[in-house]
Amino acid sequence: MEETLNAAQTQAVMTTEGYVRVIAGAGSGKTRALSHRFAYLVNDLGILPGRILCVTFTNKAANEMRRRIHQLTGDNDTGYVSTFHGFCVSVLQEDAHAVSYPKQFMVLDNGDIDQMLGIIYEERGLTLQDMTFAQARDRIEIEKIFNRPQYYIDMINMDLETLHQKYLAAEEPMDIIFYGYLYQEKKCFGLDYNDLIKFTLYIFEQNDAIRLKWQERLEYIMIDEFQDIDQLQYDLMRVLAGYHKNLFVVGDPDQTIYTWRGANVKFLLDFDKDFPGTKTILMTQNYRSTPQILNVCNDLIRHNRTRIEKNLESMVGPGAPVLAHHAASEEKQAQWIVSQIRRRLEHGMHYRDIAILYRAHYVTRSLEEVLIKEKIPYMIYSGMPFFERREIKDALSYLRAAVYLDDLSIARILNVPKRNIGKTRMETLRTYADTHSISLYEALKQLAGTDSFRRTKAHEFIELMDAFHAEYDRRPVSEVLADLMNRSGYERMLRTEGSQDRLDNLAELKQSVFEYETTIGEETSAEHYLRHAALFSNSDLDDRQDRIKLMTVHTAKGLEFPVVFLCSLNEGIFPSKKTRTLQAMEEERRLAFVAMTRAQQYLLLSEAEGKNLDHSFRYPSRFLLEIDPQLMEYTRRPSEKLLKEANAYIGRQEQRLLEDAQRVIYAKGTRIVHPVFGEGTILETDEDTKAYLIQFDTMATPRKITFRAKLKTLQTK
Numbered sequence: 211m212e213e214t215l216n217a218a219q220t221q222a223v224m225t226t227e228g229y230v231r232v233i234a235g236a237g238s239g240k241t242r243a244l245s246h247r248f249a250y251l252v253n254d255l256g257i258l259p260g261r262i263l264c265v266t267f268t269n270k271a272a273n274e275m276r277r278r279i280h281q282l283t284g285d286n287d288t289g290y291v292s293t294f295h296g297f298c299v300s301v302l303q304e305d306a307h308a309v310s311y312p313k314q315f316m317v318l319d320n321g322d323i324d325q326m327l328g329i330i331y332e333e334r335g336l337t338l339q340d341m342t343f344a345q346a347r348d349r350i351e352i353e354k355i356f357n358r359p360q361y362y363i364d365m366i367n368m369d370l371e372t373l374h375q376k377y378l379a380a381e382e383p384m385d386i387i388f389y390g391y392l393y394q395e396k397k398c399f400g401l402d403y404n405d406l407i408k409f410t411l412y413i414f415e416q417n418d419a420i421r422l423k424w425q426e427r428l429e430y431i432m433i434d435e436f437q438d439i440d441q442l443q444y445d446l447m448r449v450l451a452g453y454h455k456n457l458f459v460v461g462d463p464d465q466t467i468y469t470w471r472g473a474n475v476k477f478l479l480d481f482d483k484d485f486p487g488t489k490t491i492l493m494t495q496n497y498r499s500t501p502q503i504l505n506v507c508n509d510l511i512r513h514n515r516t517r518i519e520k521n522l523e524s525m526v527g528p529g530a531p532v533l534a535h536h537a538a539s540e541e542k543q544a545q546w547i548v549s550q551i552r553r554r555l556e557h558g559m560h561y562r563d564i565a566i567l568y569r570a571h572y573v574t575r576s577l578e579e580v581l582i583k584e585k586i587p588y589m590i591y592s593g594m595p596f597f598e599r600r601e602i603k604d605a606l607s608y609l610r611a612a613v614y615l616d617d618l619s620i621a622r623i624l625n626v627p628k629r630n631i632g633k634t635r636m637e638t639l640r641t642y643a644d645t646h647s648i649s650l651y652e653a654l655k656q657l658a659g660t661d662s663f664r665r666t667k668a669h670e671f672i673e674l675m676d677a678f679h680a681e682y683d684r685r686p687v688s689e690v691l692a693d694l695m696n697r698s699g700y701e702r703m704l705r706t707e708g709s710q711d712r713l714d715n716l717a718e719l720k721q722s723v724f725e726y727e728t729t730i731g732e733e734t735s736a737e738h739y740l741r742h743a744a745l746f747s748n749s750d751l752d753d754r755q756d757r758i759k760l761m762t763v764h765t766a767k768g769l770e771f772p773v774v775f776l777c778s779l780n781e782g783i784f785p786s787k788k789t790r791t792l793q794a795m796e797e798e799r800r801l802a803f804v805a806m807t808r809a810q811q812y813l814l815l816s817e818a819e820g821k822n823l824d825h826s827f828r829y830p831s832r833f834l835l836e837i838d839p840q841l842m843e844y845t846r847r848p849s850e851k852l853l854k855e856a857n858a859y860i861g862r863q864e865q866r867l868l869e870d871a872q873r874v875i876y877a878k879g880t881r882i883v884h885p886v887f888g889e890g891t892i893l894e895t896d897e898d899t900k901a902y903l904i905q906f907d908t909m910a911t912p913r914k915i916t917f918r919a920k921l922k923t924l925q926t927k
């Protein structure tokens with residue numbers, strides 16, 4: 211079927227030279243415009259696909275883009291279509307030698323990081339009470355981004371032994387964890403997401419020849435979801451576009467939802483100032499949703515004060531009214547959702563056409579109970595990410611071990627299935643490897659014949675891994691993986707355990723490897739796949755089965771569904787109770803807007819009465835109340851009394867946000883006067899709890915005092 215383009219889309223496609231910014235509304239066909247632009251460059255202008263970079267926000271979007279480009283150009287080479295991280299992997303694959311890293315560097319995911327943390331904790335006697343692994347990972351990220359942004363220079367320039375000494379000399383838990391982690395990373399030439407971008411930028415900064423090579427190569431650069439890029443990504447694309455100066459960005463300021471992760475919409479809004487001569491194209495015709503749905507979306511987002519005004523215009527014929535429902539309890543809300551699902555099914559929809567979206571995962575419990583009881587097939591996206599499941603990590607570790615024979619993977623799979631190499635023998639191996647400065651695998655080879663390994667299957671394991679290591683690069687990855695799972699006895703172990711779920715997941719993995727292989731083309735080596743697999747996340751998986759999809763709004767970004775339920779629209783849930791500033795409230799509203807604009811034909815909004823965890827009463831969300839009731843059809847309304855209370859509550863909250871926005875927050879070290887406690891010094895300011903820690907001159911110990919207290923600054927002499 212031939213795809214058509216409207217005037218704005220055509221303009222976006224044909225304006226190929228210079229700086230171009232497209233401000234595009236939800237559902238206005240960004241993806242379509244981007245893929246056509248790619249095809250136009252290749253088919254009509256004769257540009258080589260390998261000289262185009264197209265950056266998308268998720269791997270799923272990258273795959274979809276590749277598929278469409280393939281369809282449009284008929285070419286197998288789809289150029290660089292990837293996420294920012296994926297692109298950095300490509301750069302490092304070619305040029306990591308500039309920082310003395312080998313081509314075989316590994317990309318680390320959370321599971322790998324946890325494994326490294328496990329070693330550090332054990333070596334240094336830390337416990338999960340000190341810090342959980344998830345907290346440690348977050349802290350490492352914060353250290354890398356904010357507190358020690360120059361860390362990568364240590365990582366690149368220090369030799370392994372110096373880094374090791376730094377780790378051994380560290381005393382504070384955070385220092386131990388941080389340096390222990392850097393040491394572990396360097397030891398296996400592992401790079402986490404943050405390193406990928408930092409290393410790439412560093413290489414471009416330090417090495418003119420390499421930078422120029424990439425700048426010259428990328429004649430045209432296109433970036434999707436530009437409203438959500440952060441400083442590092444911005445720096446990176448700025449460098450890349452520095453030579454040909456053909457940079458095309460597309461984004462929707464109303465869909466910025468990653469400010470909490472460092473995204474900044476100013477890069478989109480101020481793009482024309484940073485890149486003089488920018489042409490701006492506006493796309494507001496929406497091809498996704500009915501006018502009924504768009505009216506509701508427009509009416510909601512209009513409440514944001516800081517935005518560029520734009521109204522989405524529906525190009526789809528009229529449809530059903532948007533439904534809203536007030537339930538007496540969470541369970542009743544779930545029952546209402548089920549009854550509405552059944553109705554849609556009667557009208558020819560399938561389970562797979564339906565998505566239930568929510569702000570946070572914890573609301574799914576009551577929903578799931580009812581779905582299970584009513585035998586409605588569903589699947590939750592995320593929760594436990596697919597690529598972090600035990601069997602998936604194990605399988606990928608096997609593949610990785612076959613390629614790299616690295617310590618991390620070997621340690622993970624050596625005794626899975628059981629080969630009688632338990633904790634003690636593992637310890638022996640580690641110590642032996644450390645004292646002889648060799649890898650675990652090498653240690654295993656040297657010790658396999660000794661007494662302590664006599665009763666183990668060490669020899670079998672070595673035979674297996676050696677065989678795969680010797681030939682993995684001569685076979686397709688999917689085949690290597692399937693064969694490994696079979697010959698290692700891993701699959702047999704799952705069958706014996708009766709873990710059907712795990713076997714299904716394994717089958718899903720094999721299928722996804724196969725698909726990856728076929729969309730990327732001939733060059734997929736096992737290394738290539740492994741490096742990219744570390745960047746995959748749940749939403750990258752296609753679900754072919756006929757079941758409804760449950761996911762958070764963040765996960766739903768960029769997707770569309772014929773039927774969308776947005777549930778638990780309650781104060782304290784959506785907007786989240788963690789929303790403490792005016793800006794954060796606007797981001798919550800954008801998030802609600804993203805959720806609603808996913809719907810094609812039916813949008814159903816619901817909320818439920820109940821008590822919050824702190825026993826306060828649960829009110830309908832301001833986002834629901836802000837929408838003109840004329841634009842929706844209520845299947846059950848909240849009582850007038852409840853509405854009055856809710857509005858009063860929301861009014862008070864808004865007032866607070868406004869006051870907070872106007873308040874000056876004193877910096878650490880400021881001398882202040884408190885109306886009762888007198889003079890003191892601010893030791894800390896905590897934005898989270900909105901309080902200072904103040905040492906008053908007359909008191910022995912410091913006190914936490916809220917930002918709201920009437921403090922005055924002391925004039926310093």
Ligand SMILES: Nc1ncnc2c1ncn2[C@@H]1O[C@H](COP(=O)(O)OP(=O)(O)OP(=O)(O)O)[C@@H](O)[C@H]1O
Nearest residue numbers: 214215216236237238239240241242497498768769
């Ligand atoms: N010119 C067009 N004519 C008909 N249908 C179109 C046209 N452009 C896009 N569409 C359809 O509109 C829908 C939305 O397009 P797309 O997914 O590209 O939007 P988007 O701008 O990326 O959306 P969002 O930012 O909300 O995720 C798709 O189903 C697409 O096929």
